[in-house]
Amino acid sequence: MIALENVSKTYGKQLALARTSLTFATGGITALIGPSGCGKSTLLRLMLGLIQPDEGRVIFNGEHMTASNVESARHAIGYVIQDAGLFPHLTARGNVVLLAIFLKRNASWINERVNNLAELVRLPREALARFPRELSGGQRQRVGLMRALMLDPDVLLLDEPLGALDPVVRSALQAELKSIFSQLGKTVILVTHDINEAAYLASDIVLLREGRVVQRGALGELLRHPAEPYVKQFIQVQRPMVAELR
């Protein structure tokens, strides 16, 4: 379980996140959605301890996240960033096993884990020996997902994981991601700006605007009982048909 308690963050005078409390239950799949600058990436980075909240605290597996335990917390949180964020000087395999080797995990365990993960994300075995620049965009994203899952984390954070891909690859990968999520059964928190993607992958949607949580719930609930007119407006722009029908 990961939770934010009365957390807020400003950059200078710019409000990134107003005081917010959110709890993400174990095994749940949540999408953080909203226009750019709404604070959804700030939320993810707060949960990883990459930035410190001005007030409030982040609770991970029952513990207050501090400078002293943030590194071990990160080992239990898999993070997939847009365009994968693979290290260009390491092969795909080198990227995936980097942390496990640093933590001196057993070599045969590492091999078995890599094989299983490659199967899970459907990455061809020969691609593991390639450098990131030799991989397609979709393959890079699969390797990024393998890297995030390597240590079998409790929580998986994904920041626009499909944002850099073309629409065809994107829709294929959405289906794959959905199946991977269901096989893993992990807590998944996903940032996206696409309401279709959010609704397809997640049962729980958190809509943000200007650093504030506007509404949280399933897509149907957001449509039927919008907390404010903006909710309907945001969904309607991307899903006019659905909005009309409901």
Added chain:
Amino acid sequence: MKNGVLWICLPLLAPAVSADATLNIGSKRFTESYILGEILDQTARSAHETTVDYHQGLGNTGILFAALRSGDIDLYPEYSGTIWFELLKKNTAGDLAALNRELAPLGLTAGLPLGFNNTYALAMLDARAMQLGISSISDLAHEPELKLGLSQEFLNRKDGWPLVKSVYTLAFEPMGIDHGLAYEALAEGKIDVMDIYSTDAKIAKYGLRVLRDDKHAFPAYHALILYRSDVPRRFPETWAALHKLEGRISEKQMARMNAEAELEGRSFAAIAADFLASGTAQKRSASSGRNLLDLTFGSDFWRLTVQHLLLVFVSLGGAIVVGLPLGVCAAYLPAFRQPILSLVGVIQTLPSLALLAFLISMLGTIGVIPALIALFLYALLPIVRNTFAGISDIQPSLKEAAQSLGLPFFARLRLIELPLASRAILGGIKTSAVINVGTATIAAFVGAGGYGERIVQGLALNDAATMLAGAIPAAVLALVLQGGFELLDRWLIPAGLRQGTLD
């Protein structure tokens, strides 16, 4: 005074530090001193008593004197007048006994007058002097129409023209003329009298008559040996051999040997060897002039190459060890960024000779150590700046990816950030190495050796071939290093970062 860099360098310096059992001979950086140094060196070696190290062209008077007092060298050829006026800072000179009374408290002795006096003198064309019946400076007073062309230095020195004018009560209005041009002016009859040194190489070439200083106006600059007083006791047989040189060299002989070096391009060693073989400076045998190839690959080629490489790589090694962490600090600690970058930038702007002079006075020693420190300081900027730039230029998303994996700082640095910055860092190291090859030639000015020794010698001799014999190997070395680093790039830069066309 010892800092971290010195400790790194010390093991490599060991061969350069004089052992007690070695006789260290020095010479100054002009033709006559080079020749006398060779004569002393060859004579000392002929005694077969001890190891002799000859530091040719170690520096100017001040540097030689400092080296002698600190024990870096044991003896070198000097002039009595120079000791009185420049080293002891006296206004008048006395005899040798008086000189040694002054030197005794310093543990030094002046002795073994070699036989000639290299002082200021006035000269005329021999034919013109004969025609006018002039043989001494006093005779000039009878010919008030003569035109005097004197160097600015001679005109302005207290022991130059002002002294001559008052001692001989001369009424001439001399004109100032560049010393190098005065010989031609004299030959063409534009001037009648010029100032020279009494062992001037061009006396014979231009057929000059040196006017006798019949009233002894000029102070004596007798050539002699200035040595540490314990030398005769430490090396008795060598000293006995050196003693045989006393009174052996006349002004004419010295002038001829200077001419052989400056006008005929013979090597100092050959001139000295001929002198010692015959007891007199001989006209050169059939041996031809030196060509550039022979000069370049002369017997000292490997010694100079090793010295040059040591200077470059020891200083470069120190600069990597210090510069890399400084660059990392500049990248991660914003408070230190500006101070670090400004400091290494300022160091780079210091003129090399000024920096060397500063280091010599601060360290109280000449030679390899100040040279290494200067080169080390110059090598810092490219390494620090490129390390800083290489790390700063890493995409923020990659830095964040490394951080979000849960890698601690030093692991991120070692596994991710330094490899990603490796191209820039290696570029900085390459730049430093190539710059150092060039700058190391300056090290010869403080007696640190390397190819610069030939450039310095060539400058003293006004001999382009000798200069090129130092400059060309230095340039080639820079190119070789550049090429070597290109190869190193392939090996050290991770394969995934190289330019590729696979995508």
